[in-house]
Amino acid sequence: MKGLHATRLISAQRSQGFTLVEVMIALALGAVISLAVIQVMISNSVTERLNRALTSVQENGRFGMLRLQQDVLLSGRYDPLSADLNRSVDIAEEDFFVRQHPVVLVNEFSSRAALGITNGADGSNDRLVVVGQHNVDCRGYHLGYATGEEFPVVNEYFVAEGTLKCRGFDLRVLRGLRTAVGHNNHAAYSLLDGVESFQILYGIDALNNGRVSQYVTADNVLVSEQVIAIRIGMLLKSTDAINVNNTQSFAVLNEAPILPESSHVYRQFENTILLRNMKYYVEGGLL
Template identity: 50%
Template sequence: MKVFTRSQSGFSLVEIMITLALGLLITGAIIQVLVSNSLTERLNRSLASTQESGRFIITRLRNEFLMAGLYDVLDPALNTDQDIVLESAFVTNHPVILPGDFAVFNDVGSAQGAEGANDKVAIALQAQTDCRGYKLGYTADEEFFVVNEYFVDGKVLKCRGFDGRVLRGQKVAVEHDGHSPTIILDEVESFQVQYGYTNNLITGDNSGRPVSYVTADQLPAILADNGQVVAIRIAVLLKGDAEVSLNSVPSFKLLNETAISPSDKRLFKLFETTITLRNAKNLMRSRKI
């Protein structure tokens, strides 16, 4: 009687080790792709956030600064409780407010930050609301003398608005007496401002073109010498909101300031623009040498 035996076969140890090694390589490659995709997604999100924030803040500041020095005594919506002729002269000659321009809140005004610190800028205009959207006691359809001040608190760009007549001591604040600021934009690493001024005696004409750009601390002497601010140049350095870690962050030079290198190894982007104050420029064009 013959007995048949069935031979059994399987993977050898070498084959198993090779399979495991290939599996580890494939798994590692998949993980690397996933990590790379995650980093790319966060980088794209950070870049998109800075681009969106940059476009927003440049557009908003441009739209608001363009109105600096605006005052129309013939506007039927203008509140006439005060002498609008004298008020018009003040606003048109002070499109950019400096500390000390008002008896009340004499710290309100444009200021140069010390040693690269953030700057502050304040403008005067006729408007329906202040930069926070407040009517400050005026009726819905009325326009009034507004002073808007923009500054950075920590890493947040804020603005606060004032009734110019309250600042001049002509009336008592009846709404939002605390002048609490409102947030415009987060993740602001640096905010710098320069002012383009003209002087008809220097230009030799009534073109109103800027002859130079200076900082806020230089403006008092320029204005005392019959100069006038006709443009505002701003630079804003923004940080992306996504958690992206970079090996190195480049240096950024904002206007006249020394180049800075942020300590946080995140994505940063610089935005700059120059805004012509058309109301102030037209005023200088109408003056004779």
């Protein structure tokens, strides 16, 4: 009987289950573990978004700078000996004109007087306009020439609604030497989004020795043939807002510092590009 009673007692104790204290402890531990797991997941998600934003901004910046560099390097280029050059105009006179206009100043062309390099007021975006011999404009258009045929191109770069854009012109059309044909509607093409600031400085050779005397803004460029270098500065932001606290300000070239107001990722890019054609012309006394 004693053995049977003891067995029933143990069975009764086992059927009671967990105590309230044990349940509360288990729930508390479960909540702590769940919160830790959720926190890790949130942290990983934020880190992933931040890394994606950083990568995107870096890639966009490199692309934008490379795209501009490829065009600016050829500013002032004119090769009258090129077998691909269209020779429907006076080549010698055009060669001299392009050398003297690696960049376009405002009021250079009566047909489009507003076209030219400009300095944005109070830190607003600048406008870059360069001239060189190519077989397409900055949008990839032949402007009525045969495929592969070269002609003097005027490419304009500017920012509208946070997007870097470009449009191309046939220099001969601007000078009244040719009738506009092909894609001469001058529609602007988008190159790069998220541009917060686009600033340009021009390296001037005031002594005609092939060296930059000083860097000036567009409104201080009096003679375009003296420009032998161009310095480009851009401030880009990520497409999506990230939960970051921007406390660093950015001074793009000679402009006042900018403190970002949004939670996007921001990166600054700068590049100084030597206009090799203009440098060699100046050093050789050809201007």
